[in-house]
Amino acid sequence: MSTAGSNAKAGRVFLIGAGPGDPDLLTVKALRLIQGAALVVYDRLVSQEIMELIPPAAERVYAGKALGNHHLVQDEINDLLLRLARSGRDVVRLKGGDPFVFGRGSEEALHLARHHIAFEVVPGISAAAGCSTYAGIPLTHRGLATGVRFVTGHLRDDRSLDLDWTKLADPDVTLAVYMGLQALPEIAAQLMAAGLSADTPAAAVESGTTPRQRRVVGTLATLLDLTRDAGLQAPTLLIIGKVVGLADELDWFGKHA
Numbered sequence: 001m002s003t004a005g006s007n008a009k010a011g012r013v014f015l016i017g018a019g020p021g022d023p024d025l026l027t028v029k030a031l032r033l034i035q036g037a038a039l040v041v042y043d044r045l046v047s048q049e050i051m052e053l054i055p056p057a058a059e060r061v062y063a064g065k066a067l068g069n070h071h072l073v074q075d076e077i078n079d080l081l082l083r084l085a086r087s088g089r090d091v092v093r094l095k096g097g098d099p100f101v102f103g104r105g106s107e108e109a110l111h112l113a114r115h116h117i118a119f120e121v122v123p124g125i126s127a128a129a130g131c132s133t134y135a136g137i138p139l140t141h142r143g144l145a146t147g148v149r150f151v152t153g154h155l156r157d158d159r160s161l162d163l164d165w166t167k168l169a170d171p172d173v174t175l176a177v178y179m180g181l182q183a184l185p186e187i188a189a190q191l192m193a194a195g196l197s198a199d200t201p202a203a204a205v206e207s208g209t210t211p212r213q214r215r216v217v218g219t220l221a222t223l224l225d226l227t228r229d230a231g232l233q234a235p236t237l238l239i240i241g242k243v244v245g246l247a248d249e250l251d252w253f254g255k256h257a
Contacts, residue, residue: 010117011089013081015105017098017124021047021210022134025125033122037092041081045096045235047210074104078111085117096235097127102152102178126150128176131208131237135215136250144242145174153180153187153238161186169194174241181236184224191220191240201244206236217247 014033019025026034034040034050037058042051044064054060061084063077072080084091099105099121112119128150132139139148149170151163161183168175169191180187181204192198198221206214216226220240227236 009088011085011087011091013085013091013093013108013112013117013119014122015093015095015099015109015119016122017103017105017126018046018050018094018096019125020097020127020130020134020208021049022130023047023049023053025130025209026050026053027122027124030122030124033092034094037090039084039089040092040094041077041084042094043096046094047096049210050094074107078108081108082111082115082117085112095124097130098124101126101128101150127178127208127235127237128239131205131213132176132239134209134213134253135203135205135239136247136252137203137239138243138246138250139174139176139239141243141246144245146172148174148176148241150176150178151180153177153183155183161190163190165190165194169196171196171200171242174239174243177238177240179234180238181227181232181234184227184238187238188220188224196220196240200240201242201247202238202240203244203247204232204236204238206232206234208235208237213253215247217244 016030016033034053037054039059040054041061041063063072081091081093095103095105097103109119109121149168155161177187198219200220202220202223203215203217204223204227214232216230218226
């Protein structure tokens with residue numbers, strides 16, 4: 001726990017990774033803190049199944065963000081956590097996936113640290129790890145993928161992506177794209193323009209690890225049409241690479257679009 005220079009009268013903030021959705025994937029520590037919480041600040045990506053673990057008497061504060069619809073912007077969330085902790089209350093901050101993987105947990109932790117508020121970070125299973133496994137797709141596999149890259153497909157204000165497509169178009173590395181569904185047309189086009197084969201296996205996993213999971217599997221060239229035909233919605237993880245070719249053989253969860 002970060003305590004250096006902390007205010008003894010202030011509460012603590014627990015930045016907890018809630019994982020991709022299945023409550024059975026919570027860490028023991030995360031479950032203990034959630035079940036003992038009196039005040040919870042939670043994100044949109046925390047599943048309903050996990051929300052049901054919060055004590056009924058606990059105060060709940062929604063701080064979710066969706067594309068074009070931010071209930072609170074990040075600076076406001078940072079200040080909210082600071083204000084609540086300064087009031088002397090312990091805060092359980094629930095974030096989907098892992099707080100330090102495209103979760104802005106580090107931004108919140110830095111804000112707390114710079115204002116001398118004690119905090120702890122509880123890792124969670126990342127969306128890439130959880131959703132790929134529940135979709136029957138290993139992120140690495142001998143002879144197919146020597147590594148994996150995690151990138152965000154979140155569009156900038158000018159509707160473009162700030163990514164190094166040449167580096168990403170590596171046939172020996174699996175590409176896991178967070179928040180990439182809306183940007184899929186550009187992602188596919190840019191990767192193919194950078195030299196990645198149109199026949200590269202590719203998949204999209206919606207609401208992975210939950211009873212609502214849906215999965216479509218195709219190629220880099222066909223994935224866009226498949227996701228549109230299936231009507232996939234956010235949150236959806238994109239997985240691109242030769243390992244996707246194992247999806248049918250390793251399918252154990254079995255809920256597809």
